[in-house]
Amino acid sequence: AQKITQTQPGMFVQEKEAVTLDCTYDTSDPSYGLFWYKQPSSGEMIFLIYQGSYDQQNATEGRYSLNFQKARKSANLVISASQLGDSAMYFCAMSSQGGSEKLVFGKGMKLTVNP
Amino acid sequence: DGGITQSPKYLFRKEGQNVTLSCEQNLNHDAMYWYRQDPGQGLRLIYYSQIVNDFQKGDIAEGYSVSREKKESFPLTVTSAQKNPTAFYLCASSANRDRTEAFFGQGTRLTVV
Numbered sequence: 001a002q003k004i005t006q007t008q009p010g011m012f013v014q015e016k017e018a019v020t021l022d023c024t025y026d027t028s029d030p031s032y033g034l035f036w037y038k039q040p041s042s043g044e045m046i047f048l049i050y051q052g053s054y055d056q057q058n059a060t061e062g063r064y065s066l067n068f069q070k071a072r073k074s075a076n077l078v079i080s081a082s083q084l085g086d087s088a089m090y091f092c093a094m095s096s097q098g099g100s101e102k103l104v105f106g107k108g109m110k111l112t113v114n115p
Numbered sequence: 116d117g118g119i120t121q122s123p124k125y126l127f128r129k130e131g132q133n134v135t136l137s138c139e140q141n142l143n144h145d146a147m148y149w150y151r152q153d154p155g156q157g158l159r160l161i162y163y164s165q166i167v168n169d170f171q172k173g174d175i176a177e178g179y180s181v182s183r184e185k186k187e188s189f190p191l192t193v194t195s196a197q198k199n200p201t202a203f204y205l206c207a208s209s210a211n212r213d214r215t216e217a218f219f220g221q222g223t224r225l226t227v228v
Contacts, residue, residue, distance in 0.1 A: 004157070035216060045158075045205060045219035052214055091157055101146065101165070101209075102173065103217060105157030 002027045004092050004106035012112050013082045020067070021077040021109060023092035029053075032096050034075040035103065036066065039089040048090075051075060082113045117142045121206050121220035127228050128193070128200065136191045136223045138206035144218075145211040147189035151175060152203040152222075161204075164189055165211060193225065201227050 003026040013019040025034065036048040051059045051066045059066045067076040075094075079086060091108045095101055119140045128134045140147065146165045150158035160173030164183040178197025183189055189208075193200045203224050207217040 033214065037219075043203065043205075043222040043224075045207070045217075047216040047218070050214060050216055093157075102160055102163065103148075103158070105150075105159075107155065107157045 002029070002032070002094055002096065002104045004094055004104055006092055006106035006109050008109045010110040010112065012114060015084060015113055015115050016081050018078060018080045019082055019111065021079070021090050021092075021111065023075045023077065023106060025073050025075060025092070025094050027073075027094065027096070029096040032094055034066070034068070035093040035095070036064070036075075036077045037091045037093060038086075039091060039108070041088070045091070049077065079111075084113050084115060087111060087113045119206060119208055119218055119220035121204075121223050123223060124221065126223055126225045128225060129228060131195045133192055133194050134225065136193070136204055136206075136225070138189045138191065138220060139187055140189075140206075140208045140218075140220075141187060142208055142218060143186070144208035145186070146209045146217075147183065148207040148209075148217065149173075149179070149181065149189070149191045150205045150207065152205060158205060161191065200225055 005024045032053045034051040037045045049061045049064045051068045063080045065078045089108045093103045093105045122137045148163040149161040162181040164170035180192045205222045206220045209217040
């Protein structure tokens with residue numbers, strides 16, 4: 001069975017600083033996908049970044065990058081130059097076979113960006 | 116604009132009643148999903164459908180039912196058999212291919228009164 005672990009319940013960061021959100025995973029599938037979603041207080045889930053298990057390079061999307069360490073089974077999200085609008089819940093998720101089918105989510109962590 | 120629409124945003128249910136949550140998408144996605152979120156928790160998969168007229172149980176399907184008669188629509192019924200239905204429900208859709216993310220609706224908050 002797949003499992004996602006997010007151990008940081010909450011983090012605080014100053015505006016314009018970088019922050020790393022931790023995510024470890026467990027799976028026996030050889031092929032899988034890793035996702036990060038942001039959930040603001042309004043409730044919708046916003047896709048941020050994707051990493052495939054066979055990708056050789058770490059994924060990047062604007063201010064977001066994913067620090068993928070396959071041997072350690074970690075997929076940490078790095079947000080550079082934090083903005084006030086980054087304050088939200090962040091969820092790490094994974095799927096087998098690389099697509100969005102049957103996503104397994106972690107419990108999430110709350111990020112607060114201070115001015 | 117393309118997207119996923121869930122309605123209603125807030126829903127109140129009396130004990131013993133069935134209620135249906137609506138989910139419509141105009142993204143031309145084949146796959147649709149229903150997730151449940153409890154306070155302080157991640158999302159858990161209730162049901163998913165990869166094609167019209169076919170759907171599969173997720174991890175917590177007991178007390179729920181779905182239908183997929185149209186590609187655009189995937190309604191979720193919370194039946195009286197669901198003993199603890201108060202939660203936030205999120206609908207999502209995705210294209211049926213690798214390396215593709217799921218797009219989510221705004222959610223429906225269901226409260227049993």
